[in-house]
Amino acid sequence: MGNERTRILVVDDEEIVRESLGGWLEKDGFFVQSVPDGKSAVEALEKERWSILLTDLKMPGMDGLQVLEEAKKRQPDLVVVLMTAYATIDTAVSAMKLGAYDYLVKPFDPEELSLMMQKIVSQQTLVRENAVLRKALKREYGFHDVVSKSPAMQQVFELARVAARSNSTILVLGESGTGKEVMARAIHAESPRAQGPFVAISCAALTESLLESELFGHEKGSFTGASARKIGKFEAANGGTLFLDEIGDISPKLQLDLLRVLEDRRFHRVGGTDPISVDVRIVAATNRDLRKAVAEGKFREDLLYRLNVIVINLPPLRERKEDIPLLVEHFTEQLGVEMQRRIEGVSSDAMVALMSYDWPGNVRELRNVLERGAVVAQGRIIQALDLGLAPAAVPEGAAGVGAGAAAAGASDEVPATLEDVEKRHITQMLAHTGGNVSQAARLLGIDRVTLYNKIRKYQLRRGDDSGSQQRPG
Amino acid sequence: MLEHVRAHLTGAFRAEVALHHDPRRPADAWDARRRQHSSKKMLSFLLEQGPPPPARVLGITDQDLFIPILTFVFGEAQLGGRAAVVSTARLDDGVPVVSPRVLAERVAIECVHEVGHAYGLLHCASPRCAMGRSPSVRDVDAKKPQLCRDCLSRLAERNDRSGG
Numbered sequence: 001m002g003n004e005r006t007r008i009l010v011v012d013d014e015e016i017v018r019e020s021l022g023g024w025l026e027k028d029g030f031f032v033q034s035v036p037d038g039k040s041a042v043e044a045l046e047k048e049r050w051s052i053l054l055t056d057l058k059m060p061g062m063d064g065l066q067v068l069e070e071a072k073k074r075q076p077d078l079v080v081v082l083m084t085a086y087a088t089i090d091t092a093v094s095a096m097k098l099g100a101y102d103y104l105v106k107p108f109d110p111e112e113l114s115l116m117m118q119k120i121v122s123q124q125t126l127v128r129e130n131a132v133l134r135k136a137l138k139r140e141y142g143f144h145d146v147v148s149k150s151p152a153m154q155q156v157f158e159l160a161r162v163a164a165r166s167n168s169t170i171l172v173l174g175e176s177g178t179g180k181e182v183m184a185r186a187i188h189a190e191s192p193r194a195q196g197p198f199v200a201i202s203c204a205a206l207t208e209s210l211l212e213s214e215l216f217g218h219e220k221g222s223f224t225g226a227s228a229r230k231i232g233k234f235e236a237a238n239g240g241t242l243f244l245d246e247i248g249d250i251s252p253k254l255q256l257d258l259l260r261v262l263e264d265r266r267f268h269r270v271g272g273t274d275p276i277s278v279d280v281r282i283v284a285a286t287n288r289d290l291r292k293a294v295a296e297g298k299f300r301e302d303l304l305y306r307l308n309v310i311v312i313n314l315p316p317l318r319e320r321k322e323d324i325p326l327l328v329e330h331f332t333e334q335l336g337v338e339m340q341r342r343i344e345g346v347s348s349d350a351m352v353a354l355m356s357y358d359w360p361g362n363v364r365e366l367r368n369v370l371e372r373g374a375v376v377a378q379g380r381i382i383q384a385l386d387l388g389l390a391p392a393a394v395p396e397g398a399a400g401v402g403a404g405a406a407a408a409g410a411s412d413e414v415p416a417t418l419e420d421v422e423k424r425h426i427t428q429m430l431a432h433t434g435g436n437v438s439q440a441a442r443l444l445g446i447d448r449v450t451l452y453n454k455i456r457k458y459q460l461r462r463g464d465d466s467g468s469q470q471r472p473g
Numbered sequence: 474m475l476e477h478v479r480a481h482l483t484g485a486f487r488a489e490v491a492l493h494h495d496p497r498r499p500a501d502a503w504d505a506r507r508r509q510h511s512s513k514k515m516l517s518f519l520l521e522q523g524p525p526p527p528a529r530v531l532g533i534t535d536q537d538l539f540i541p542i543l544t545f546v547f548g549e550a551q552l553g554g555r556a557a558v559v560s561t562a563r564l565d566d567g568v569p570v571v572s573p574r575v576l577a578e579r580v581a582i583e584c585v586h587e588v589g590h591a592y593g594l595l596h597c598a599s600p601r602c603a604m605g606r607s608p609s610v611r612d613v614d615a616k617k618p619q620l621c622r623d624c625l626s627r628l629a630e631r632n633d634r635s636g637g
Contacts, residue, residue, distance in 0.1 A: 020513070020540040027552055028606060029595045083542075107544050110608035 006121055007048070010034040011041040011055040011067055012083065017106075021054070028117065038062025038070070045074045052120055057084040057092055057103075065095055072099050076340040077127075079120050083108075099341070126438075133439065134333065144186035146179060147330045150320035156183075156312055163310045164190035169262065171247075171307045172285040174314030177364030180285035181245060183314060188241040193281055196240030199233050203254075204246035212254060213270050222271020234267060238278045247307065248288030248299060255300045262306045282307070317359040317366060324354050324366070325429065325443060331367050332382070335374045342380050346373070348444040349384035352425060357389055423458040426451070430460065474577040478533070481581040481618040482588060485603065486628070488529075495522065498536070512538040512549035516556040529555050529591050531584060537562040547583050547607065550590035557587035564610065579610070581618040589620065593631045597624050 008030045012018050018034035025032045035041050038061055041053070053071050057064035068080050082103040084092040092103035102116060141149045143157040163170050164187045172180045181200060188198045203211060209223075217232030233242055250258065261267045262282065266275045284307050293299035317323070328346055336343040346354065350373070359365055369389060373382035426444065433439040441451040454460075479490045499518035502510040515532060523530030538546050538560040547564060550557035564579040565571045571579075585603040597604035600612070602621035607613045620628065 014541075016541045021542045023552065024540065024543070027590055027596055107539070107542055109544050110546065113543070114606060114608040 006051045006124070007031045007033075008052045008054060009041060009044055009050045011036075011038065011053070011059070011064075013037060013056060013059045017056070017083075024113075025117075028114075030117075038064075038067040041067050042070045042074075045071055045078075049075065050078060051124060052117075053078055053080045054104075055080065055082060057082050057088050057095070065091070065098065068095055068098055068100055072340065076337070079124070081116065081120075130439070133436075134329070141326060144189045145182050146186050147326050148320060148323045149326055150315070150323050152315045153320060153323070156314065159310070160187050160312055161190060163187060163312070165192070166310070167281055168309040169282045169284065169307055170310045170312060171290075172283060172312045172314065174285075174287060175316045175362055176287050177362030178314040178316060179363045180287075180314060181243060183312065184241070184243040184283040184285065187283055188243075188281075191241065191281065193240050197237050198241050198243065199237035200243040200245060201233050202245045204249040208251040208254060211250065212257065215254075216257070216267050216269055217272075218270035219272045222269075226271065229269070232269065234261065234278050234280055235276065237280045239280075241281045241283055244282060244284040246286060247284040248286035248290055248293055252300070255303050259300060259303045259306060262303075317362045321355055322428075325351065327363060327366055328354065328370065329443070331370045332374065335371055339374060343374050343377070343382065344380040345443045346370075346382040346387075347384060348422075348425060348446065350382055350387055351429075351444070352421065353384045353387060353389055355425075419458075422454070423460070426454055426458065427460055430455075474573070474580060475533070477577045478581045478584045481585055482531070485585045485618070485620050486588060486592065491524075497522070498534070502536075504539070507539055508537075509539040509545065510534070510536040510560075512540055512546055512558055512560075515558045516549060516551060519556045519558060523556065526555060529557070529588065531588055531591075532556075532558040533561065533580065533584065534558065535561050547613065548587040550587040552590050552595075553593035554591055557584075557591045559583045559587050564613065575614075578618065579613050582613055582616050583607070585618050585620065586616075589624065589628075592628055594620075594624055594627060597621060599623070 006029075008025055010018055010021055010025075010032060012021070012034070013036055015036070018036070022032045022034045033044060035044055037059060038055075041055065042062075044050070045053075053067070055064045055067045055071075059067075062070075064082050064084075068082070071078050071080055076099075079101045080099065082092045082095050082100050083106055084103050085106055089103070089105065092100070095103065101120065104113065104116065141147050143160060146153075146157070148154070148157075160183065170184075170187060172183050174180050184200070185198055188194060201211075201214060206214060213223075213226075213230065213232070215232050215234055217230045217235055218226050220226060220229045244258075257267070265279070266277050268275055290299050290304050290308075294301045294304055328351070332343045332345055354366070354369075361368070369387050370382065372388050373386040376386040376388070377383065426440070429440040429443055430437070433443065437451055437455070438448055441448045444451065446454075475492050479492060482488070482490045498510075499514055502514035502518065504511055515534065515538065519530045519532045523532075538549065538558065540546055540549060545563055546560070548557065548559035559580060561576065561580055564583065565576045582603050586607070589604045594604050596606040599605055599621045600615050601617055602624055603616055603618055604620060604624045605612070605616050607616060
């Protein structure tokens with residue numbers, strides 16, 4: 001198996017164990033470093049990256065559990081294997097709940113050690129391959145942190161890329177939770193201002209006077225409580241991007257102030273007399289219909305024209321359900337990193353539920369539902385019940401599922417049986433993974449053999465059957 | 474059996490192989506608690522008793538061998554060193570009883586394997602190559618007492634570097 005890239009750190013207070021284990025593993029082609037105690041292990045973990053940590057459980061000073069804890073703090077994805085005597089198996093088992101991969105009872109059988117190392121190496125290879133695939137997927141379907149394969153969003157990405165290069169004001173429109181701020185951040189990251197600050201403010205959350213002070217800053221003594229000079233968001237964003245969220249909610253006075261800044265690129269701090277010039281690119285966003293607001297006299301027409309030089313419309317999630325598997329993969333990966341645990345995806349039942357739901361809260365709601373699922377899930381796969389979607393949202397019959405699948409772009413026809421739903425869902429997954437059975441099996445929450453059997457049963461092609469989705473590069 | 478081993482060692486390593494029968498065993502290699510012999514102590518004994526450097530020495534014993542962290546080993550060698558040892562103890566415990574021919578083949582395979590380590594070779598990914606790792610008798614039986622093409626070229630490379 002000799003994988004020269006696999007680096008193993010061995011921690012054991014007995015020199016003879018370190019020496020014999022190190023010698024044995026080196027013959028397998030591993031790079032091995034052995035240290036006699038937990039303190040040296042932590043030092044080694046701080047200096048370099050390791051793939052596997054093999055640590056004795058019972059050691060003077062820092063024991064194996066403490067080494068495990070410190071190691072996971074420094075490198076959450078590190079595979080930690082505990083070496084233990086028969087007497088301490090219980091502790092080793094509880095250590096697995098703390099994130100240990102497995103344990104070996106000393107002395108171990110050569111076959112047991114060999115199988116465990118082979119398993120770890122092949123899992124790490126798989127993780128590396130998945131990371132490469134994900135990167136390729138993001139290159140093809142992503143615009144910074146926004147991922148989508150829907151044609152509508154691909155057009156949005158194209159417009160956003162062009163807009164990012166200009167200095168024009170951008171208005172991002174979309175329902176609540178469609179990712180307006182994420183899009184604004186992506187535009188900033190893509191722009192020549194990427195090295196400058198990105199400052200965001202929600203205009204709906206503050207009263208008129210507070211928002212004015214937040215945006216433009218104030219001078220000391222300009223109002224009761226202004227005990228010191230305060231720099232506003234415009235100044236803080238100098239050289240970068242200012243994101244004004246919920247712009248449709250600002251008062252008429254602030255609409256006028258903002259119009260002036262957009263025209264002159266100059267403003268005064270509250271209570272100040274000297275004009276301040278800033279170089280700021282404005283990205284504004286709202287979920288309101290600004291034209292209607294103009295017609296109703298609630299929003300200044302001249303400000304709207306200043307803001308909507310470039311308009312980016314983000315479609316609601318229910319109109320791009322083909323993105324759900326991609327977003328699920330994106331968010332489960334993010335959540336795994338945040339929660340410092342491995343989350344491999346969602347089960348096929350969970351995916352059916354996610355695809356069938358209407359997502360009034362859009363992408364934000366999807367992320368929240370997945371976060372809940374990740375917290376509640378017992379294993380590495382999030383099950384349908386873990387998602388906590390309202391029962392009404394999770395269809396119980398095939399017709400309901402079919403409605404969701406149809407909305408996902410699979411077909412307009414309502415499937416008659418559960419088998420139809422399963423067949424359709426597998427087809428979608430295979431198309432999504434570009435025919436990669438292992439990846440599709442993982443997303444579906446079943447093993448490869450089961451998936452192969454189902455492919456045979458439904459006489460599916462492993463490639464893109466829908467003809468509407470691309471294979472990731 | 475020894476002739477069979479010698480033939481394969483000569484073939485694999487293109488080296489002169491001398492046979493020597495020595496009934497002595499290192500007294501300090503026996504571990505009464507484990508009821509096994511320490512392979513490390515066996516290697517030290519071979520280095521002390523064997524031919525002078527730069528010759529390499531291989532011991533074949535019927536005693537069960539261990540290294541401290543493993544329940545047993547079929548053999549042990551100094552990686553890139555001079556000494557290697559192979560035990561027949563666990564190579565003939567097959568059911569049904571192993572024939573002398575099968576045992577001789579297994580011993581030859583493991584001798585080529587351990588001497589390969591002494592020549593600096595690591596485990597090979599090929600399950601047929603003598604350098605393939607063999608944690609069980611099943612794995613030994615899957616191997617041949619020869620080095621694969623890749624291991625032969627690695628060996629030639631090492632020999633070139635070390636000047637033979």
